[in-house]
Amino acid sequence: MFGRKTPVYSLEEFEPVIRASICTGEKVAGFRNRHSGVFEDQMLIRTPADIEEFRKKYSIPADMNIPTIY
Numbered sequence: 001m002f003g004r005k006t007p008v009y010s011l012e013e014f015e016p017v018i019r020a021s022i023c024t025g026e027k028v029a030g031f032r033n034r035h036s037g038v039f040e041d042q043m044l045i046r047t048p049a050d051i052e053e054f055r056k057k058y059s060i061p062a063d064m065n066i067p068t069i070y
Contacts, residue, residue, distance in 0.1 A: 006057060016060050018045060018068045029054040032069070039069075 009016075014031040019039060021027075027045035032038065043054055055062065 009058060011060075014040075016054075016058065016064070016066050018051075018066055020068050020070055022070050027068075029066070031058075 009031045013034060015034055017030065017032045017039065019028050019030065019041065028041045029043050029045050029051065030039055030041040032040075042058070043050065045051055045054070051066070054060070055066075060066070
């Protein structure tokens with residue numbers, strides 16, 4: 001009822017990326033706007049299973065490469 005709604009991202013306008021910290025190694029999955037380059041984080045990545053959950057939650061194809069940015 002009061003749960004958080006999952007936003008919908010168009011793969012034509014937004015690119016799924018993983019942003020990693022050089023210092024701490026923390027990884028965050030989210031979307032980067034292809035035109036402005038603005039990153040919007042969506043979930044913390046701790047294990048490879050988290051990446052699969054991110055793909056499933058946002059309907060990202062399994063054959064699509066998710067680049068890592070620093």
